[in-house]
Amino acid sequence: MRDSVDVVVVGGRVAGASTALLLARAGLSVALVDRGRRGSDTLSTHALMRGGVLQLSRWGVLADVVAAGTPAVQRTVFGYADGEVADVAIRPRSGVDALYAPRRHLLDRLLVDAAEQAGARVLHETAVTSLRRDGSGRVAGVVGRTRSGVRVELAAGLTIGADGIRSRVAEEVGARTTWQGWTSSAVLYRYVEDPLGDGFEWTYGDGAGSGVIPTNDGASCVFVGTTPARMRGLRRLGVEQAFAGLLDAAGPAAAERARGLRPVTPLRGWAGLPGFARESSGPGWALVGDAGYFKDPITSHGITDALRDAELLAGQVLASHAGAVPEHVALGRYQETRDRLSRDVFEVTERVAAYDWDAPGIRSLLRRFSAAMGDEVEHLEQLDRADVAG
Incomplete structure (x- = not known):
């Protein structure tokens, strides 16, 4: 089986499915390849923070999450070793009046279904075995194999690795580690x-x-x-x-x-794994989700990161595809924004995952974390306003 698309996305979980959804809705031809079964489960903290809920709402997916019986989270309770308990109500902002924590077999399937409805070609139970390259060495798509043994070859203008911590795409392109954490839960x-x-x-x-x-x-x-x-x-x-x-x-x-x-x-x-960030792009390739940036799950921000970075990457891919900016410049902007929005969250998570804090110390870290999430939501709100203005 051989085909050609504008973009092939390797990995059909939150980051990959969201990226495919946004690109397909914008009119690009997209193939989404995942080695797992459609609707399979995976390890997750489940919790969506405000930025993640905001994006699902804008993309029209949140209604399906709610319709599936996912409970609305109206408050967050924090308990500390010195006996203090803080019960914080979720205040409405940007149309978000509750948080949610869907099971991953539900959320991932809804995002894949939405990508497919937008026109993306979805291939589950298909493992990528290598990357295609053109005469200059630029990545030019993927080669894979279905569970039944059928060879699949997809030529693509851009190959996006959304295939997790141990990303095959990142390994094949030799993506450098740019941040390295030292603590883990x-x-x-x-x-x-x-x-x-x-x-x-x-x-x-x-x-x-x-x-x-x-x-x-x-x-x-x-x-x-x-x-x-x-x-x-x-x-x-x-x-x-x-x-x-x-x-x-x-x-x-x-x-x-x-x-x-x-x-x-x-x-x-x-068992735990220290966090990291990798360079996010090169000639013909880009990384999104845990393939490009992973941090310890103790702060329960991974799904929100994946949704955010899918939108950041898709926006720059579309700008490049439209000829508004060269590809390397657009993808460089993606990494710059990803890193700016992630740095404080990453550093706080490193500190929390050390487990050496006292009650005043963890309260201070969580205040800093909340401020970083506020910056993230503000950036996403600006994207939303830019879409409306456009």
């Missing part, structure tokens, strides 16, 4: 029955953090996080004991809240 999580959950609940205790995140089907995701070294030591006693011990360390309120919820899945874990 080891996490245990499970889904529990929680029909009354209506808020994000974050707790920061003695070298550990926890969260309760309301999601679909009357369930919440409950997680605990700490340093990988501490997690390895605790898990020697058994995974359930490690989970319970970290809930206690996060704080009595966190432990009591979780004990009242009936598990509906077994415990699962994430």
Whole structure:
């Protein structure tokens, strides 16, 4: 099977599906290639921050997220080791009056469906095995293989890697690491029955953090996080004991809240990986989502990052395609904006994932994080106003 498109996007999760959606809606021919099954699940914190909800609303996808029974999150509760509890209501802004935390098998499928409806060609269960190159060495598409063994070759003017932390596209093009983090969280999580959950609940205790995140089907995701070294030591006693011990360390309120919820899945874990940013583009290629920029999940901002960067990249690709600016200049602007909006969020997340803070220290970090998210929303609002003006 051989074909030619303007853009091929490798990876059909949030970042890749969103990028394909925006480019296809603008009239480009787009192929979206993903090695997984349509609607499969993946590890996630689920939580969408205001910027992410704003984008889903603008793109017409939020209504489907809500229609699928995703609960509206009207408040965020913060608990600290010194006993202080802050209950913060979600205030309306830019048409966003609630936050959401959809399951990934729902959100990813809705974004892929929207991309397909916009005209993108979607190939699931297709693994990219190599990149095509032209005579100058410029990336010119992908070569892959379906699960049934059929060879697929897609020529493309631009190849976008949205294929996660261990990106095949990033590896093939030799994308340099531009930022390197040094801290990481080891996490245990499970889904529990929680029909009354209506808020994000974050707790920061003695070298550990926890969260309760309301999601679909009357369930919440409950997680605990700490340093990988501490997690390895605790898990020697058994995974359930490690989970319970970290809930206690996060704080009595966190432990009591979780004990009242009936598990509906077994415990699962994430061993942790330090964050990083990679150079985001080169001749014929670009990176988006975790392929280009990843940070520890303890601040629950990954999905919002992916949605944001999909829009930043799509806007610059369209400017280049229209001839308004050379490709290398447009893609350079994408990285510059991505890095500017990400730097403070990344640095705060690094500090939080060290788990060496006291109560005043974590409150200060979270205030800084909130300010960085405010800058991000302001930038997205400006994009929205520019679209209306145009």
